[in-house]
Amino acid sequence: MIADQPHVLVVEDEMPIVELLRYNLEKSGYSVSVATDGEQALEQVAEGPPDAVLLDWMLPRKSGIEVCRQLRAKPDTRMLPIILLTARGEEADRVRGLETGADDYIVKPFSPRELEARLKAVLRRSQSVLVEERLEYCGIVIDLVRHRVSRNGRGVHLGPKEYRLLRTFMERPTRVLTRSQLLDSVWGLDVYVEERTVDVHIRRLRKALNGVGEPDAIRTVRSGGYALDLDN
Numbered sequence: 001m002i003a004d005q006p007h008v009l010v011v012e013d014e015m016p017i018v019e020l021l022r023y024n025l026e027k028s029g030y031s032v033s034v035a036t037d038g039e040q041a042l043e044q045v046a047e048g049p050p051d052a053v054l055l056d057w058m059l060p061r062k063s064g065i066e067v068c069r070q071l072r073a074k075p076d077t078r079m080l081p082i083i084l085l086t087a088r089g090e091e092a093d094r095v096r097g098l099e100t101g102a103d104d105y106i107v108k109p110f111s112p113r114e115l116e117a118r119l120k121a122v123l124r125r126s127q128s129v130l131v132e133e134r135l136e137y138c139g140i141v142i143d144l145v146r147h148r149v150s151r152n153g154r155g156v157h158l159g160p161k162e163y164r165l166l167r168t169f170m171e172r173p174t175r176v177l178t179r180s181q182l183l184d185s186v187w188g189l190d191v192y193v194e195e196r197t198v199d200v201h202i203r204r205l206r207k208a209l210n211g212v213g214e215p216d217a218i219r220t221v222r223s224g225g226y227a228l229d230l231d232n
Contacts, residue, residue, distance in 0.1 A: 006123060007031040009050040011041040011067065012085065013059055017108075021054060024112040038062025042070060049077055052123055054115075055102070057086035065100050072101035075146055079133070081122040085110070135170040138230040140209070140217060142170055154211055161186055162205040165198075169218070169228035178225040202226055 008025055012018050013036045022032045033050065035041040037060040045053070053071070057064040064084060071077040084102040098105060103122040106115055135142040139152040142163075149156040149166065158166065164186045168177065177185075179195040186201075187193045206218050219229040 005029060005031045006051040007033065008119070009033050009035060009041065009044060009053045011035045011038070011053060011059065011064065012056045013037060014056075017056075017085075020112065021115075024116065028116055036060070038064065038067045041067050045071065045077060045080070049080055052081040052083070052119060052126075054083050054085055054119070057084055057088060068100045068102055078145065079126060081119075081126045083115075083118060083122060135167065137170055137173045137228060138217075140166075140170065140228075142167055149209075151209060151211065151214065151217075156208050158208050159204065161201050162208060165201055165205050166209070166228075169226075172228075174227055174229045174231060176221045176224050176227045182225065198226075 006029075008030045010018060010021050010025075010032055012021070012034070018034055018036075022034070025032050033044065035044050039061045041053070041055070041059075042062070044050075055064045055067060059067070064086070068082055068084065071080055071082065082102050083104045083106060085106055085108060087108045103125070104118050106118060133144045135144065141150045142148075143150075144167075147163065149158055149163065165182065168182060168185045179198045182198050183193055183195065187197075202218060206216060209217050215230060217228055217230055219227045221227060
């Protein structure tokens, strides 16, 4: 989640541009850190991802394009907002930058006001995507990108079927789902599985999901099915 003071990593080897960006961004309420080559940028992101990266194309040791490609290949930084800064304004270069995974592309020389407007736009888009990539209910969280589950901050380890069961419940919290509906959602219409198989996997899900002292998150409805319900 973006902090009250968003952190922007500026990856640029021309110090006058670094100072221009730092001055304007800090004046607008951003926290700024700087990397002057591609390898240093990757190291800093690995230590702690910023909220956004302003990334020069032409860098020592590793190009901005390669940095962008490597960040997009990692689950932890796949959605990290990246704006490419470059003197290369040809259409082919813009297309290449965007196809590599950059969220936006600004040609030098640029207006600081335009850059800040573009930065705000990519931060807004990233926040809306992050909301869509998490499911939350009463302390239970599913990270849909990393396929990780937690309850009240405690990691929950689930098998593939239990994960899909929980996701089905999380998409419809408090709603009672029949065994038939759960079979269709988790196993698929084209696979024959007995309904009692659902009961086996519900027991496994309960065992993993319910920690010591925590209320049972799965409610059994006689002759009905099951519901994810912590409000009863």
